[in-house]
Amino acid sequence: MGAWHSIEDWIERGKDAGAFLFILIFWQGKFPYWYSTKRRTWLTIPLPLLVPFKLLTVLYHELGHAVIGMLTIWYKELRYGVPKGGERGRIEFIMIDRYEGGLTKFGGDTEPIYSLTLPAGYVGSCLIGCWFLLTGFDAKWSKFGAITLFLLTSFAIFVCFFVKAKSGIINNWHYMLSYIYRWTMCNSEKADRSMRRHQYRKDRRNEKARYKHNNEDGPTEIDLHASQDLIIGCSLLVGTLLCLAWVWDDSMWLRFIMLFMGLLSALYAVWDIVLDGIKYAKVARSDVTYMAEEHNRRVKNHNKLNPERRQKRQRSIRFYAFIWLLTKTDMIILVFVLAYFVFTKNKVEQAVESREFLPAKLHYGPSDLEYDAKYAAGRFQDGMSKLVDTDAS
Incomplete structure (x- = not known):
């Protein structure tokens, strides 16, 4: 069967084991090169090859929170109206940090329905990963998956613009210059001057901030906004890989890209649950934590309002x-x-069928041979039929 052929091809070429091994080795962005018996641990070097793909996965996760949260806010405002003298609900910021975590913060006086908003991130990222994984088993369907990935990323960029995403390069230009002066040019005076300029501009931007995370000295929503150039850079990298795989061998290699993206997204969603909800459940503040708190709060209210009924x-x-x-x-x-x-x-x-939808420039060799053989057989059959008809007449 077709999927079985894809799985066989995946295994024969080492893609299946290779993909799992690649994701496993580079999951933490570090490459182990030596095991220290003294420390009883692996010595590693930083090699964040999966970071662009994982950042996009986190972005899709936060996008699920943002979309469902705003839909529930609009529903509540449409049905009940905006609180008198209050502000309309809004997305305060969408954050994607360097540790591949994320946060979507809502502001205003209309809160989202958290029982729907909190699980939206897990559901969205897992559904997206499963869709990419499914489309990766067929050459033609992998094109549908690639188009979905392109549209989804474009929509995510638009949403980040909507919530006033920042430019990481512009906002941190003097910060980067300070490192260049200090570690490349060994000029500590210019490095300190650039760092002071960076801090001055940061303070000026944050004077307009309406939200501070955790405490008064914490980062503002301007600091926490997703960096638009980082998102665009990751999207361009993934888009380049998709385009190269699309035009090569009747898009047969596109299957492996979509399988890899789907596998990574699905595993990331699972791993997020394992870490935040099971391993570090007592200390982590994650979506699972908030979902449990929200459900238990509703249970408390139910038990309090209905003491005569069976207590949940x-x-x-x-x-x-x-x-x-x-x-x-x-x-x-x-x-x-x-x-x-x-x-x-x-x-x-699959290669022949993929030519029916936005065909690739370069064709898959065995499919050309089969097509030529069928074409030659058809021409030979037509010629023999005409010859027989001529002899009969």
Whole structure:
């Protein structure tokens, strides 16, 4: 079957094991090169190869929060109106930090419906990853997945512009210059001067801020805004890989790009649950934590308002984490099962079929041979039919 041929091809060329191994090795952005028996740990060098892909995955996660949150805010304002003398609900900022974490902060006097907004990030990132994974089992369908990735990234860039995304290069230009002066030109005087300019401009920008994170000395929403040039840079890198894979060998290599993107997105969603909801459940403040708190708050209110009814039970953070983990794992397994039964063409048939939709410039060799053979056989059959008809007449 087609999906089985894709899986066979994936395994034969080492893509399956290679993709898992590549993601596993470079997940933390470090490459292990030696094991220290004295420290009993691996010595590593920084090599953040997966960072652009993981940042986009985090962006899609936060985009789920932002979209569902704003929809629920608009619903509440349309139904109940804006509180008298209050401000309309809005997205204060969307943050994607260097540690591949994210945060979507809402402002105004109309809050989103958190019971829908909080799980939207997990649901969105997992569905996106599963869709990419599914489309990666067929050459023609991988084009649909690539177009979806392009549209989704464009929409994410638009949303970040909508919430006043910043330019990391412009806002940190003097900060970067200070490092260049200090470590490249060994000029500490110019380095200190650039750092003072950076701090001065930062303070001037933050005078207009309406929100400070955690405390009065914490970063403002201007500091926390997603860096637009970073998002565009990651998008351009992924887009370049997609374009190269699209035009080569009837887009057969595009399957592997989409499989890799889907696998990374799905695994990232699962790993996020494992870390925040299970391993560090007692100390982490994550979506699972807030979901558990929101549910337990609703349970408390229900039990308080209905003492005569059966009292509902509050659940721990790990309980919700395990539910989400099982849900995501089942979705990934379902994708593999669905792909096995849906895609029934082999590699050559996939290459020929992919020419029906935005064909690639360079064709897959075996598919050309099969096409030429079928064309020659058809011409030979037509010629023999005409010869027989002529002899009969």
